Amino acid sequence: MKQLWTFAIFAVFLYSCEDLQDNNPALQGIKNGNELWKATFFSSDIDYGGFLIEGRNSFETVQLVTSNDTQGTFNLGGESASVAIFKDANGVVYSTANAPDPSLSLYPTDGQIIVEDVVNSDPKTLIGTFWFHAYTADGLNYFNFSEGVFYNVPLLGGLVVIDNGSICLQATQQVAIAFLAFNAADSTSPEYPDICLAYKNALTAQINACGDSSGNLQALVDSLGDCL
Structure with missing residues (x-):
């Protein structure tokens, strides 16, 4: 089953990324419905009893925080202890822990982080998928990430959650x-x-x-x- 999943994840990357090589760490997805977003730095940590997975490029950062450090599906939004965070090039933070303003009739804060495999290598690496709808702290600005994938992201430590208030x-x-x-x-x-x-x-x-x-x-x- 593990081999089948690894092949499936790799197939997704081959479909959506150019020049991806076997077993190279990666974190990517579709930003706001139409822009392919790729991280150039990838790492993960165990924080607050769960995984903290981070991908960033020169300007923006994605963080995924799970409520525990095991394989599984972690639902986002509402009272979930798991959270997805995006920090844009202007330093604006969007989080699934923030509720939309009642005046907006867009999407609720929701999403999923699915940790499909914890590879027992040295260091350990994480494989999975994610998607989310998030808002700024005032609930007035919206961001979404779809078709997100993290592949062989190494568990190196040393990360800090961006939005500690959430x-x-x-x-x-x-x-x-x-x-x-x-x-x-x-x-x-x-x-x-x-x-x-x-x-x-x-x-x-x-x-x-x-x-x-x-x-x-x-x-x-x-x-x-x-x-x-």
């Missing part, structure tokens, strides 16, 4: 969701340790994303102990 928002939302489950859990039930640990991990992710100058979040983490 990541903080997503982390805060995940804490709220985890707290609801934790608050409803019976401490004597077999499921309690896993529910407690999920809440603890969400709090830790919020600290990493948002900071914790008051120490209140860390105090909550400490109060949970070993979740046993």
Whole structure:
């Protein structure tokens, strides 16, 4: 199955890219419906407990952030902890974490990041596809990316999420969701340790994303102990 997927991804690149050579890292897609966009730099990292995949050229950057570091499909928009970000040549940031202004009747913020394979090479590399609709923070400006593909993007580390404000928002939302489950859990039930640990991990992710100058979040983490 892995070989079939690798062949399929490579076939997509042969169709849409010129001069692509076997196994060369790449990240590309269709920008705003009609422009082929290619990255000249590609890297990935594990951040906030998930993959951070980045492609950029001389002027623009695409970042894909997943909620965990495993293969799978990650839906974007709404309360999703996964997010796609585009920074244009003027420094304007578009994100699937931003909602469109109610006055607009275009597309909602949505999309998908599909991590199809984590290749166990040295370094590890990521293969998958993506598409998304995103907005600026005020919800008034729209951007879309379709037919996106990342192929053999190396897991090198050292990346920083562009739009940390959105990541903080997503982390805060995940804490709220985890707290609801934790608050409803019976401490004597077999499921309690896993529910407690999920809440603890969400709090830790919020600290990493948002900071914790008051120490209140860390105090909550400490109060949970070993979740046993």
